[in-house]
Amino acid sequence: MKSIADLRSDTVTHPTPQMRAAMMNAEVGDDVLGDDPTVNRLQDRMAELLGKEAALFVPSGSMANQIAIRCACEPGDELILDETTHCHNYETGAPSALSGCSVRTVRGERGVFTTADVEAAYRPFSEHYARSRVVVIENTNNRGGGSVWPLERVAEIREITNRLGLHLHLDGARLWNACIATGHKPRDYAQHVDTVSMCFSKGLGAPVGSIVAGSQDVFVRGRRFRKMFGGSMRQAGFLAAAALYAIDNHYERLAEDHAKARRLAEAIAELPGIGLNPDHVETNIVIFDIDPSLGTAGEFVERMEECGVRMFTTGPQRVRAVTHLDVSVEQIDLAIGVFKACCSASAPA
Numbered sequence: 001m002k003s004i005a006d007l008r009s010d011t012v013t014h015p016t017p018q019m020r021a022a023m024m025n026a027e028v029g030d031d032v033l034g035d036d037p038t039v040n041r042l043q044d045r046m047a048e049l050l051g052k053e054a055a056l057f058v059p060s061g062s063m064a065n066q067i068a069i070r071c072a073c074e075p076g077d078e079l080i081l082d083e084t085t086h087c088h089n090y091e092t093g094a095p096s097a098l099s100g101c102s103v104r105t106v107r108g109e110r111g112v113f114t115t116a117d118v119e120a121a122y123r124p125f126s127e128h129y130a131r132s133r134v135v136v137i138e139n140t141n142n143r144g145g146g147s148v149w150p151l152e153r154v155a156e157i158r159e160i161t162n163r164l165g166l167h168l169h170l171d172g173a174r175l176w177n178a179c180i181a182t183g184h185k186p187r188d189y190a191q192h193v194d195t196v197s198m199c200f201s202k203g204l205g206a207p208v209g210s211i212v213a214g215s216q217d218v219f220v221r222g223r224r225f226r227k228m229f230g231g232s233m234r235q236a237g238f239l240a241a242a243a244l245y246a247i248d249n250h251y252e253r254l255a256e257d258h259a260k261a262r263r264l265a266e267a268i269a270e271l272p273g274i275g276l277n278p279d280h281v282e283t284n285i286v287i288f289d290i291d292p293s294l295g296t297a298g299e300f301v302e303r304m305e306e307c308g309v310r311m312f313t314t315g316p317q318r319v320r321a322v323t324h325l326d327v328s329v330e331q332i333d334l335a336i337g338v339f340k341a342c343c344s345a346s347a348p349a
Contacts, residue, residue, distance in 0.1 A: 002308045003308050003310075004307070004308035004309050004331060004334045004335055004338060005308070005309050005310070005327050005331040005332065005334065005335040006310045006326070006327070007309065007310060007311045007321040007322055007323065007327065007335065008310050008311060008312050008322065009202075009312070009322050009324075010174075010202040010203045010257070010284060010322050010323070010324035010325075011201055011202055012324070012326065013201075013202075013203075013205040013324050013325045013326045014205075014207075014326060015205065015206065015207050015242060016205065016325075018245065018249070019205070019206070019242050019245045019246065019249075022241045022242065022244070022245040023238045023239070023241045023242050023245075024238070025241070026038045026237040026238050026240070026241035027237060028235040028236075028237035028238060029235065029237065030234050030235065031057070031232070031233055031234060031235070031236045031237070032227075032232045032233070032234055036234075036235065036236055036237045036240070037237065038236075038237030038238075038240040038241050038244070039057050039236050039237055039240040041240070041244065042057055042211075042240040042243050042244050043055045043056060043057055043211070045244070045247070046198070046211045046213055047213055049185075049186050049187065049247075050186050050187050050190040050196055050198075050213045051187035051190055051191055052190060052196070052213040052214055052215070053214070053215050053216045053219070054213065054214070054215070054216050054218070054219030055211050055212065055213035055219070056211065056212050056213070056218075056219055056222045056223060056226065057209060057210075057211055057236065057239075057240055057243075058209070058210050058211070058212060058226055058231050059208060059209060059210070059231050059233065060201075060208075060209075060210055060231075061086075061171070061173040061197055061199040061201075061210040062086075062087070062090070062091045062094065063210070063226070063229055063231045064197035064198075064199075064210040064211065064212040065086070065087045065091065065094075065136075065169070065171050065197055065212075066087070066091065066094045066095070066098050066099070066225075066229065067212050067222045067225045067226060067229070067231075068169045068195035068196075068197060068212050068214070068218070068222075069087070069094075069095055069098075069099050069101065069134060069136075069169065070098060070099045070221075070225045071195065071214070071217075071218050071221045071222055071225065072133060072134050072167040072169070072194070072195070073095075073099045073100075073101050073133050073134060073167075074100070074131075074133075075099065075100025075101070076100060076101075076102075076130055076131065077099075077100075077101050077102075077130060077131045077132075077133035077134070078101060078102045078103070078104050078123065078129075078130035078131060078132050078133060078134075079095055079101055079102070079103050079104065079133070079134045079135075079136055080104050080106065080118055080121045080122065080132060080134070080135045080136070080166070081103065081104075081105060081106070081135065081136040081137075081138075082105065082106055082107070082108045082111045082112075082113050082137075082138070082141070083105040083106070083107055084108075084110075084111040084138075084141055084142070084143035084144055085105075085111070085136055085137075085138045085141075085171065086138055086142055086143075086171055086173065087136060087138075087171060088103050088105065089143065090142075098229065101130075101133070101134075102130050104121045104123075104130075104132070105121075106118070106120070106121050110141060110144030110145060110147040110280065111138060111141025111142075111143060111144030111147050112141065112144065112147055112149050112150075112153060113137075113157075114153075114156075115156050115157060115159070115160040118135055118157065118160050118161070118164070118166075119160060119164075122164050122166070132164070132166060133166065133167060134166060134167045134168075134169055135157065135161050135166050135167070135168050135169070136169045136170075136171060137149060137154065137157060137168070137169075137170055137171065137193075138170075138171040138173070139154070139170060139171070139172055139174070139175055139178045139189065140174040140175070140177050140178045140181075140282070140283050140285070142173075142174070142285065143287075143314065144287075145280050145281065145282075145285050145286065145287040145320075146174065146177065146261070146281070146282055146283035146284055146285030146286075147280070147282060148177075148178045148181050148182060148282045148283065149178065149189075150182075151182065151184055151188055151189060154170075154189055154192045154193070155192050157192075158192040158193065167194045167195070168192070168193045168194050168195075169193060169194065169195045169196070169197075170189060170190065170192075170193040170195070170196040170197070171197055172186070172189065172190075172196050172197055172198045172199075173197065173198065173199040173202060173210070174199070174202060174203065174283065174284075175189060175196070175198050176198065176202075176203055176204060176251055176254055177203055177254055177257075177258070177283040177284055178283070180251075180252070180254040180255050180258065180283075181258060181282055181283050186198070190213070194214055194215075194218075195212060195213065195214040195218055196212070196213050196214070197210055197211065197212045197213075198210060198211050198213075200242070200243040200246055200247075202324075203250070203254050203257060203284060203324060203325070204243070204246035204247065204250045204251065204254075205246055205250050205324070205325040205326075206239070206242040206243045206245075206246045207239065207242055208239045208242070209239050209240070209242070209243050211243075250325065253325070254283075254284070257283075257284040257323045257324055257325070258282075258283050258284055258323075260284075260323040260327065260329060260332050261281050261283065261284045261285065261286050261321075261322075261323040262278065262281050263329070263332055263333075264286055264321060264323065264332050264335065264336065265278040265281040265286045265288075266278045267336040267339070268286075268288065268336065268339045268343075269288075271339060271340060271343040272291075272293075272343055272344075273290060273291040273293055273294040273343050274288050274289070274290070274291075274339075274343060275288060275289035275290075275291065276288035276289070284322055284323045284324065285320060285321075285322050286320070286321045286322070286323075287314065287318060287319070287320050287321075288318070288319055288321075289317050289318055289319075290317045290318070290319060291317075292317065294342075294343065296316060296317065297313040297314075297315060297316060297317050297318055297319050298313050298316075300319065300342065301313055301319055303342050304338060304339070304342055307338045307341065307342065308334075308338065309335045309338045309339075
C-alpha cells in the first residue's frame with residue numbers, strides 16, 4: 001500500500017530535524033528535584049503566555065486535565081461538561097478512578113454549551129447529591145469537529161461559575177488552534193478560567209508533553225498529584241526543548257493546517273454519500289457522515305486506507321480526518337482523489 005496521507009490525528013506528527021537538534025542540545029537537570037533549567041524555562045514561559053501564576057509540565061493532555069480536576073475536587077464531587085468532552089470520552093474514566101468524581105453531562109452545539117445548560121445541571125448543596133464542583137470546557141472541541149468556543153461565551157460561563165462557586169477548567173489541548181482561528185491570545189481565554197491545559201504534541205508537532213497552569217497552589221498541589229499519577233520525569237529538558245521550539249516555530253503555521261482542512265472539506269462535501277457542512281470546519285478537524293449506501297464508517301475507512309489515506313471512525317457512520325504539519329497541500333489533493341474513487345464505489349455486498 002502506498003501511503004498518501006495520514007489523517008488519523010495531529011498527534012502522528014514527527015519532530016522536524018530542527019526540533020530534534022534543539023532537543024539534543026537542551027540543557028537538562030532533574031525535574032523531580034526542580035532543577036531542570038529547560039523545563040523551568042518552559043513552565044515560566046507558559047505561565048506568562050497564559051497569564052497565570054505558575055505552570056506545570058506533564059507527559060500528556062489527559063494527565064494535565066486530571067491534575068486540574070484532582071486539584072479542585074474531593075471524592076464525591078461532580079463535574080459538569082458537554083457530553084462530547086475529551087476527559088469524559090477519552091481518558092478511561094479517570095475522573096472517577098483518580099479523583100472519585102462523577103460526571104454530569106450537558107448537550108451543547110458541537111460541544112459549546114450555554115450558561116443555561118450549566119444552571120440546569122448544577123446541584124445546590126444537599127447531603128443527598130454529589131456536589132457540583134467543576135465545569136470543564138474543551139476548546140477547540142474534538143468531537144465537535146474542531147469547533148471554537150467564542151471568547152464571549154467563555155466569559156459568560158465564567159460569570160455563572162463565579163456565581164455558583166464552581167471551578168472552571170479549560171481543556172485547551174488545541175487552544176493553539178482556537179487562537180489562530182480567532183486572532184485571540186491564549187491569555188485572552190485563560191483569564192476567564194481557574195485552570196487551563198495545553199498540548200504540545202498535536203498541531204505544534206512536539207513528540208510529548210502538555211502543560212497545566214493556574215495559581216501557585218495548583219502548581220504545588222499539581223506537582224504532588226503528578227508524582228502520585230506516575231507522571232514525574234527526570235531529565236525532561238529534552239522534551240521541554242521540543243515544546244519551546246514548537247512554540248517559536250510551529251504556532252503561527254497552524255493557519256496552514258486550517259486552510260488544508262477547509263480545502264479537504266469543501267471538496268468532499270460535494271461527493272455522493274458524504275454528509276458534511278464545510279462551514280463547520282473552523283480549524284484542522286473535518287468530521288463527516290457516511291451514507292449507508294457506502295457501507296459503514298469502518299468499511300469506508302478500510303477502503304480509504306487500502307488506497308493510502310488513513311482516518312479514524314468516531315461512530316457507526318461518522319469519520320474524522322485531521323490535518324497537520326506532516327500533511328502537505330499536495331497530499332490533501334491526492335487524498336481528495338481517493339475520496340472521489342471510494343465514493344463512486346457501491347457499498348460492499
